[in-house]
Amino acid sequence: MPAAPLDIQNLSAGYGPTRIIEGISFSVKAGDRLAVLGRNGMGKTTLLATLMGLTTRHAGEIRIADQDVTARRTSARADLGIGYVPQTRDIFASLTVEENLRTGLKGRPASALDEAYAMFPRLRERRGNYGKQLSGGEQQMLSMARTLLGKPSILLLDEPLEGLAPVICDELMALLAKLAATSEVTIILVEQQIERALDFASSVMVMERGRTSWTGTPDVLIADRALVDRLVGVGIH
Numbered sequence: 001m002p003a004a005p006l007d008i009q010n011l012s013a014g015y016g017p018t019r020i021i022e023g024i025s026f027s028v029k030a031g032d033r034l035a036v037l038g039r040n041g042m043g044k045t046t047l048l049a050t051l052m053g054l055t056t057r058h059a060g061e062i063r064i065a066d067q068d069v070t071a072r073r074t075s076a077r078a079d080l081g082i083g084y085v086p087q088t089r090d091i092f093a094s095l096t097v098e099e100n101l102r103t104g105l106k107g108r109p110a111s112a113l114d115e116a117y118a119m120f121p122r123l124r125e126r127r128g129n130y131g132k133q134l135s136g137g138e139q140q141m142l143s144m145a146r147t148l149l150g151k152p153s154i155l156l157l158d159e160p161l162e163g164l165a166p167v168i169c170d171e172l173m174a175l176l177a178k179l180a181a182t183s184e185v186t187i188i189l190v191e192q193q194i195e196r197a198l199d200f201a202s203s204v205m206v207m208e209r210g211r212t213s214w215t216g217t218p219d220v221l222i223a224d225r226a227l228v229d230r231l232v233g234v235g236i237h
């Protein structure tokens with residue numbers, strides 16, 4: 001599927017009656033990269049989960065490639081091309097790497113597994129290992145590879161670097177940059193590693209208590225450490 005634009009208008013959502021995100025609006029053009037930043041507990045995960053149809057929506061509209069998907073179920077959104085890599089790295093612990101990857105094929109031929117192995121050579125080496133035997137970095141690679149096999153037009157990544165060694169973070173970000181350079185996928189990245197997220201993104205949204213507190217381009221934040229500190233509480237060093 002080619003990269004798709006995403007347009008969110010006045011989105012409010014949460015868990016049951018509890019509203020967590022409130023009045024969020026943004027647009028991401030096809031092939032662009034939006035970083036969503038913010039301190040802990042500000043609603044970033046809830047926003048991604050809402051885009052995937054996994055929360056209670058109270059108001060607002062979600063459009064993918066000019067189609068209103070607001071009323072669509074999670075599975076229909078996945079069919080329309082949203083790929084979601086949650087913070088919890090939803091791999092099957094008791095399936096092997098290869099079996100996990102097969103669940104992501106979505107009707108594509110098994111030969112497509114080679115794409116995943118080309119992107120993540122480490123997964124080829126571990127193809128017979130069970131999910132639970134993988135390191136944190138390998139689990140993240142598997143979770144991402146499985147989602148990418150479905151050829152998403154929009155990719156939602158929730159803190160993919162969490163808990164990973166710097167060298168693995170470098171590898172994953174290089175891969176994401178390569179993927180973004182093809183312009184075949186629109187990427188929304190929630191990340192606490194601000195500097196890496198700003199290096200990667202073409203636009204930025206900062207969230208505070210469920211609302212948008214700042215939007216702009218990464219260069220503005222990179223040049224203004226005090227602003228970053230005020231918005232997300234950590235300076236860039």
Ligand SMILES: Nc1ncnc2c1ncn2[C@@H]1O[C@H](COP(=O)(O)OP(=O)(O)OP(=O)(O)O)[C@@H](O)[C@H]1O
Nearest residue numbers: 015018020038039040041042043044045046047087
């Ligand atoms: N399943 C849930 N049911 C009820 N409340 C929830 C649920 N998941 C999250 N919350 C609440 O929603 C708020 C926002 O959480 P969320 O995980 O979206 O924030 P976040 O910005 O992604 O934080 P972090 O950076 O720590 O992952 C928090 O107050 C959290 O306690």
